[in-house]
Amino acid sequence: MKKGFFIIAMGLLLGMTACNRASLVGTWIEPADDSSVFGEYGLKLNSDGTIESINMGYREYQTWEKVDDMLILKGRYTGTNPRDFVDSLWIDELTKDRLVLKDFGNYSVTYQRKAE
Secondary structure, three states, X not given: OHHXXXXXXXXXXXXXXXXXXXXXXXXXXXXXXXOOOOOOEEEEEOOOOEEEEEOOOOEEEEEEEXXXXXXXXXXXXXXXXXXXXXXXXXXXXXXXXXXXEXXXXXXXXXXXXXXX
């Protein structure tokens, strides 16, 4: 009896935890300051693993994937020296409305989820 109760309780706990996990899928915006000519900057992470750049200049993102606590973004620079690139960023914080990414140095960027 105790073992059955324990299994049911653990199942409920794991189910509630899974429901509270925030999803990376959606549009993430880095709010622009008043001096920005282009407005918002950001990324749209689609559920099929594709990604759309929002006002990112010569960076055209193509695909994304989450591996453990890393967000791996792949794309292509389209400027004067076109080439493929891969950005690997730590997911420092992920809530339903906020995404903080960090690289291996001092770079950190905070995005807000844009309502769709």
